[in-house]
Amino acid sequence: MLRALWLIGLLVLGGCRSLQVPVGALVPPEEAMWTAPPPLTVRWRHDVEAAPARALVAGRILLVTNHKGDVHAFELPEGRRRGVLDVGRDLIGVPAHRNSLMVVPVALDDAAVVAYDLYRRRTVWRRNGDGAEAGPVLDGEVVYVAERWGRVYALDVEDGQERWMQEPEATGLEGVRARPVRVGELLVLADKRGRVVALETRTGRLRWQRQLSPVYADLATADGWVLVPTTRGRLVALEAASGATAWMLALPDTSVHLTTPAMAGSTVYVAGGDGVVRALMLRTGMVRWTWTGGAAIVATSVVDTTAGVLYVGDLRGRLVALELTNGRLRWETRLEDGVLELIGSPFGLIALTRPRHVYLLQSDHETVASRP
Numbered sequence: 001m002l003r004a005l006w007l008i009g010l011l012v013l014g015g016c017r018s019l020q021v022p023v024g025a026l027v028p029p030e031e032a033m034w035t036a037p038p039p040l041t042v043r044w045r046h047d048v049e050a051a052p053a054r055a056l057v058a059g060r061i062l063l064v065t066n067h068k069g070d071v072h073a074f075e076l077p078e079g080r081r082r083g084v085l086d087v088g089r090d091l092i093g094v095p096a097h098r099n100s101l102m103v104v105p106v107a108l109d110d111a112a113v114v115a116y117d118l119y120r121r122r123t124v125w126r127r128n129g130d131g132a133e134a135g136p137v138l139d140g141e142v143v144y145v146a147e148r149w150g151r152v153y154a155l156d157v158e159d160g161q162e163r164w165m166q167e168p169e170a171t172g173l174e175g176v177r178a179r180p181v182r183v184g185e186l187l188v189l190a191d192k193r194g195r196v197v198a199l200e201t202r203t204g205r206l207r208w209q210r211q212l213s214p215v216y217a218d219l220a221t222a223d224g225w226v227l228v229p230t231t232r233g234r235l236v237a238l239e240a241a242s243g244a245t246a247w248m249l250a251l252p253d254t255s256v257h258l259t260t261p262a263m264a265g266s267t268v269y270v271a272g273g274d275g276v277v278r279a280l281m282l283r284t285g286m287v288r289w290t291w292t293g294g295a296a297i298v299a300t301s302v303v304d305t306t307a308g309v310l311y312v313g314d315l316r317g318r319l320v321a322l323e324l325t326n327g328r329l330r331w332e333t334r335l336e337d338g339v340l341e342l343i344g345s346p347f348g349l350i351a352l353t354r355p356r357h358v359y360l361l362q363s364d365h366e367t368v369a370s371r372p
Contacts, residue, residue: 035306038331065091093135105132125160183240190215229258247285313339
């Protein structure tokens with residue numbers, strides 16, 4: 001009797017404890033260019049059973065990880081639940097996917113990364129290690145993984161076989177939480193102590209290293225540069241080839257944690273724990289405009305170039321659309337929970353919020369997707 005009640009409760013919460021992804025659901029829609037001009041309305045809101053961490057859109061499937069170690073799947077745009085997969089303990093980094101294969105970093109378990117086939121509903125391979133807090137970088141047939149204590153390796157995406165491995169004794173990395181970026185033939189990584197290194201993607205050999213401020217937010221790249229947001233009010237643009245500083249935004253308040261920057265054309269948009277959004281010139285780092293909200297911002301902003309707005313969400317649940325050109329407030333609403341992450345998709349704006357929810361918001365007067 002108790003077991004029957006438990007099963008009923010499980011079905012009510014999230015369906016069976018496996019992912020039920022229909023064949024063909026991972027194929028991107030033809031309408032692949034997203035635009036959602038404000039105002040937006042909430043299409044649906046779902047509970048993901050624990051604090052959400054990251055999200056990934058794969059075709060018509062939204063995959064949401066949480067700090068309990070689960071991956072929740074929802075079919076877009078309806079929001080139909082497609083099951084829950086227990087991967088490990090604490091999923092912090094954003095997963096990656098190639099065709100039907102989902103590669104998930106696991107922070108607290110004996111497996112640092114798990115590759116799961118979403119169609120066949122089975123684990124294809126797993127790599128044991130000290131745990132990975134940073135999201136993997138998947139490039140063609142290779143996936144690059146940075147473990148939390150600094151070990152970095154390249155694996156064949158199909159079978160998990162190692163191509164090369166670099167130990168932290170060689171790189172000096174310790175406490176990698178930021179997702180690395182690949183720029184040309186280099187993989188650039190940063191750690192919680194502010195160490196930034198570049199490794200050759202073919203061999204793992206150390207090319208250059210820098211010492212900056214602590215880095216927790218994911219790195220970004222544009223025009224051969226790596227943008228490094230820090231927890232000390234610094235956004236540093238490094239030349240990927242050499243590690244030389246191209247420019248740096250230095251805030252007077254060194255306690256501000258900056259978000260991963262978003263980019264559109266020649267402009268970089270970065271927010272922070274001080275509640276301020278800043279638009280910078282990509283080539284020089286000069287501030288074009290600022291907008292000040294009322295609460296800390298931890299989510300990367302989302303650019304909608306077609307609508308001409310930047311979506312920003314804060315930890316008090318305020319969601320706004322700012323004009324890309326001047327930062328003027330065009331629209332705002334309030335969600336029930338503080339915003340942890342925002343993602344643009346062909347189906348609308350996705351928001352992960354504390355303590356345990358995911359939203360889909362859509363434009364209430366135009367189609368969400370338009371043909372490229």
